[in-house]
Amino acid sequence: MKIIQKTAIFFTLSLALFFAFSITTYAQRGEGKHGKHHEERLEKMKEELDLSDAQVEQIKALHEKKREEMKKLRSEAKEENEERRAKMKAHHKEMKAEIDKILTPEQRKKAEALRAEHKDPEKRAEKRLEKLKSELSLTDAQASKVKSALVTKMTKMQALKEAAGEERVNKDERKALHTAFENELKSILSDEQFKKYEEIKAEKKGKHKHKKHKK
Structure with missing residues (x-):
């Protein structure tokens, strides 16, 4: 019974480490290199844990699901950054327009020259x-x-x-x-x-x- 429990714990920890490492590597190295690394890592797991073909396919499917979720999260973060940049740009433009209203025509001309x-x-x-x-x-x-x-x-x-x-x-x-x-x-x-x-x-x-x- 203890041997079975230890095997189950080992399998769970290995799987968790596999996903953590694979997802991080994907983010850093890009999809092409990551795909090769993922296959190699999965093959090693199969040998070390004596995984069945069904288990390998399940892990592959789960990995693909997590990979798509990560891509979605990165895409959402990028959209948020672009939206924030647009707001900041609009804020600066508005500020410049308000300052220009305060300045005289001569001062505005000088300000433009200084900006250039x-x-x-x-x-x-x-x-x-x-x-x-x-x-x-x-x-x-x-x-x-x-x-x-x-x-x-x-x-x-x-x-x-x-x-x-x-x-x-x-x-x-x-x-x-x-x-x-x-x-x-x-x-x-x-x-x-x-x-x-x-x-x-x-x-x-x-x-x-x-x-x-x-x-």
């Missing part, structure tokens, strides 16, 4: 470069290289923002871009200049934290 400038990596790079030239006393050769690094960073950041839509850019992707830029910057600057850059960055970060704390 903000979306242009080249112009944003030039603006940032002017500050770095003043802070770090860059040579013309250094300024040219720093501008190239800035344009690369800002172009990639713009692409990430466009891909994210109304959502925030992934924190890790943003950090990776910034790290790559600073590594390139370090290769352009002298040790003294880079040290000064880090000191200015730390000072700005401290002021920013202080402002947030006061709020």
Whole structure:
């Protein structure tokens, strides 16, 4: 009797693990690769648990049912995300329209120019470069290289923002871009200049934290 109970428990646990692992793998690897993996896993279960053909077919049917349920859940989640993005986009559009009503025609024109400038990596790079030239006393050769690094960073950041839509850019992707830029910057600057850059960055970060704390 105890042997039968142990066998039943083992079978139940193995089946549960099989479904948990298979469904997760499907989500990560895609349907084609998952199908092959599923067949291999099922074949192994058949050997280990001495499953009958009827049991194998039942497990296959159950797995297919669960797979379809997972696909439906992912589809519903995607629809919810798209709906949320649409609402956020409408909210931003409405906010812009309300602000435009408050501004004078001249102010609206200037605001549009600033928005266009903000979306242009080249112009944003030039603006940032002017500050770095003043802070770090860059040579013309250094300024040219720093501008190239800035344009690369800002172009990639713009692409990430466009891909994210109304959502925030992934924190890790943003950090990776910034790290790559600073590594390139370090290769352009002298040790003294880079040290000064880090000191200015730390000072700005401290002021920013202080402002947030006061709020």
